[in-house]
Amino acid sequence: MKQHVVMLSTAAVIAISAGAASADTLRLLTWGGYAPEDVVAKFEEQTGHTVEVTKSNNEEMIAKLRATGGGGFDLAQPSQDRIAGPQAEFGIYKPMDLSKLNADLFIPSLMLATQANTTVDGEVYGVPHVWGTSGLVVDTKMAPMVKDYTDLCSPDVAGKVSYRLKRPTLIGFAYSMGLDPFAAYGDEAAYTEIMGQVEAKLIECKAGVKTYWGGGDELMGLLRSGEVVASMAWDTGGWKLNADKPDITFVAPAAGALGWVDTFVLPAKGKADDAAYEWINFVMQPEISAMITAAAGNFTASQGADEFASDDLKARYQASFPQEAIDNIKWYPPVPAGLEAIEGGVLDRVKAAK
Amino acid sequence: MRREAKLGLALLLTPLALWLSLLIFIPHIDLFLVSLRERVGVGKYELSFANYLTFFNEPLYLWTFMRTAVMSILATMLTLLIAFPVSYYIAKMVKGRMQAALFLLCLVPFWVSELVRTFGWMILLRETGIISNVLQYAGLASGPVEMLYNDAAIMVGLVYTSMLFMVVPLVTTLESLSDEVVEAGYDLGGNGVSVLREIIIPHAMPGIVSGCIVVFMLCLGNYLTPTMLGGKESLWFTELIYSQFIVRFNWELGAAFGFMLLILSSLIVWGMLRLTGQSLEKTMG
Numbered sequence: 001m002k003q004h005v006v007m008l009s010t011a012a013v014i015a016i017s018a019g020a021a022s023a024d025t026l027r028l029l030t031w032g033g034y035a036p037e038d039v040v041a042k043f044e045e046q047t048g049h050t051v052e053v054t055k056s057n058n059e060e061m062i063a064k065l066r067a068t069g070g071g072g073f074d075l076a077q078p079s080q081d082r083i084a085g086p087q088a089e090f091g092i093y094k095p096m097d098l099s100k101l102n103a104d105l106f107i108p109s110l111m112l113a114t115q116a117n118t119t120v121d122g123e124v125y126g127v128p129h130v131w132g133t134s135g136l137v138v139d140t141k142m143a144p145m146v147k148d149y150t151d152l153c154s155p156d157v158a159g160k161v162s163y164r165l166k167r168p169t170l171i172g173f174a175y176s177m178g179l180d181p182f183a184a185y186g187d188e189a190a191y192t193e194i195m196g197q198v199e200a201k202l203i204e205c206k207a208g209v210k211t212y213w214g215g216g217d218e219l220m221g222l223l224r225s226g227e228v229v230a231s232m233a234w235d236t237g238g239w240k241l242n243a244d245k246p247d248i249t250f251v252a253p254a255a256g257a258l259g260w261v262d263t264f265v266l267p268a269k270g271k272a273d274d275a276a277y278e279w280i281n282f283v284m285q286p287e288i289s290a291m292i293t294a295a296a297g298n299f300t301a302s303q304g305a306d307e308f309a310s311d312d313l314k315a316r317y318q319a320s321f322p323q324e325a326i327d328n329i330k331w332y333p334p335v336p337a338g339l340e341a342i343e344g345g346v347l348d349r350v351k352a353a354k
Numbered sequence: 355m356r357r358e359a360k361l362g363l364a365l366l367l368t369p370l371a372l373w374l375s376l377l378i379f380i381p382h383i384d385l386f387l388v389s390l391r392e393r394v395g396v397g398k399y400e401l402s403f404a405n406y407l408t409f410f411n412e413p414l415y416l417w418t419f420m421r422t423a424v425m426s427i428l429a430t431m432l433t434l435l436i437a438f439p440v441s442y443y444i445a446k447m448v449k450g451r452m453q454a455a456l457f458l459l460c461l462v463p464f465w466v467s468e469l470v471r472t473f474g475w476m477i478l479l480r481e482t483g484i485i486s487n488v489l490q491y492a493g494l495a496s497g498p499v500e501m502l503y504n505d506a507a508i509m510v511g512l513v514y515t516s517m518l519f520m521v522v523p524l525v526t527t528l529e530s531l532s533d534e535v536v537e538a539g540y541d542l543g544g545n546g547v548s549v550l551r552e553i554i555i556p557h558a559m560p561g562i563v564s565g566c567i568v569v570f571m572l573c574l575g576n577y578l579t580p581t582m583l584g585g586k587e588s589l590w591f592t593e594l595i596y597s598q599f600i601v602r603f604n605w606e607l608g609a610a611f612g613f614m615l616l617i618l619s620s621l622i623v624w625g626m627l628r629l630t631g632q633s634l635e636k637t638m639g
Contacts, residue, residue: 063600086603088396166601209586211503225482227500337396344602345412351589352414 023048024272026279029061029076030054031262033296034130035283043282049275058082065092070268075276080261081332083118083126089337094266095123100277105284110301114261117334126263127280128301130292133257133329134168137219137238141247142229148254149176150201152230158208162222163232165212165347167340168258172232173198175255175330182333192342199346203353212351223248236297239316249316252325259329261301389609405610415594419614422591423622425505426573429512433520433569434562436513441524441561442554446533460521468515472582475511476502479583503585511579516572520565527561528554563632567623574619591615 035053061078070092087093110128118126138146143157149172152161163169174181184190213219222228238250264280289300290308392404409415444456478484479501489495539549580590598608
């Protein structure tokens with residue numbers, strides 16, 4: 001009897017250590033909401049891997065990977081326009097082996113567009129995960145006249161608007177002013193000229209801005225308290241507020257909302273590629289993707305996940321995006337290396353202007 | 355025996371030497387080398403002083419530094435003005451448990467992180483915040499008052515954040531001043547002002563200088579408080595460094611800014627010491 005127990009426990013120990021041999025730690029560098037706890041727990045239970053989640057944003061992700069030459073993480077999620085440039089400049093990613101991914105799980109159009117935008121020297125570096133837009137979040141009772149980015153400068157809402165001093169603001173204002181910044185991406189002189197016009201406009205508008213917001217929570221506080229009635233923000237921010245305050249919602253600007261796609265990429269010195277591919281295939285399943293949509297508030301590139309999304313979110317999405325607004329979304333093309341320096345100068349001067 | 359003593363000394367110094375070289379010297383040398391690179395193409399760099407030239411040629415950067423330095427000096431002086439009576443009271447006027455309790459009260463805010471303290475100020479000062487509501491309730495204001503997002507809010511935050519670093523050295527030096535000396539001053543016909551000027555301040559000078567240096571450096575290098583409480587044009591120099599490194603991917607310019615901050619702030623401290631006739635040896639030694 002006693003021997004039996006010993007044998008059983010030995011078997012158990014062997015089984016556990018055998019499991020541990022194939023189990024990896026997946027160090028995931030991602031955005032808040034993209035790896036909710038219930039999804040992580042499910043994945044760990046199914047595969048035996050451990051997932052360590054680090055929350056970040058585009059710039060910090062790239063800065064972190066640049067500091068280590070692409071080490072410290074096994075899977076990262078920058079936006080698709082921020083892959084080709086940094087890869088050419090710093091070499092911080094490694095090519096994707098698309099044969100290890102289940103292509104049927106992805107929406108084909110998004111998959112192809114993302115691959116095209118993240119190709120460097122014939123190698124594909126990214127596949128799509130979550131997509132969304134940025135535009136305007138407006139209190140429709142207090143500021144019904146705000147329909148476009150430049151309406152934030154209108155005297156009717158002076159002192160009660162906010163936006164970020166970041167590149168989406170520059171791009172949005174440029175489109176609203178009838179310019180086409182994306183077309184000028186490849187031409188430094190033309191882009192500098194466009195940014196010069198945007199700079200003048202932003203300085204002119206500065207008097208009416210309450211504050212330039214820095215983080216999502218800060219903006220939520222400003223809008224919820226009513227201190228700000230119109231702002232540039234992400235669609236999810238507007239929809240989240242809409243749940244508490246029906247007057248506030250996301251408005252797709254007349255000049256077009258700006259569309260982004262957050263991707264999966266493999267950092268150059270990642271150590272658990274197989275676990276990373278497993279994670280991608282796992283989270284792209286429609287039911288799991290729906291869980292991520294529920295947590296992050298944005299839709300994913302998973303084929304068929306829409307069916308599992310909540311009706312509330314679908315209703316909000318449809319209210320903000322009639323078909324022509326969807327067709328008018330301006331998708332970010334890859335940012336060429338060095339463009340940030342031009343924008344940086346503009347942003348610094350706007351911030352310092354009186 | 356002598357050799358053993360030498361070995362012992364070497365062993366004792368090893369942690370310090372390791373700390374200094376691995377965490378201070380080597381990163382600074384690396385940063386300095388980075389600051390001397392200029393990007394000439396995709397992934398291509400050349401040795402040049404272009405980044406330092408950018409700092410001097412773009413009036414915005416120099417102006418931001420000046421602004422940061424002037425506001426830090428102002429914050430240091432305000433901190434000194436507020437902290438001196440407080441420290442004098444703690445060191446001289448009260449004794450025993452009361453003294454310990456008051457000292458503890460100065461310390462308590464530092465048990466929570468700077469981020470939380472700054473958020474606290476935001477809750478107090480914002481348009482829909484506590485102070486604004488109290489003013490309206492008391493009939494002193496007719497509408498919501500916005501006190502956040504301006505330079506005064508930054509000042510309040512900075513002074514609050516650095517108070518402890520001024521109080522501690524001041525209390526320590528003031529405690530060593532014996533009461534008899536002050537009494538003798540009065541006996542010799544001095545009044546409050548002259549005793550303060552001739553006895554107390556000269557005695558407290560080492561504490562004042564070291565407190566001022568620490569507070570000035572803390573203000574100059576602060577990132578959270580100015581960015582969170584500041585308004586539309588309140589650009590702080592550390593914010594510039596952060597955005598060069600993280601947002602613009604321009605480590606070269608960021609590193610140059612970092613070095614300019616180090617050099618210019620050292621110069622300011624040196625200049626202030628010369629101006630007030632103090633020296634580091636006198637205050638620290």
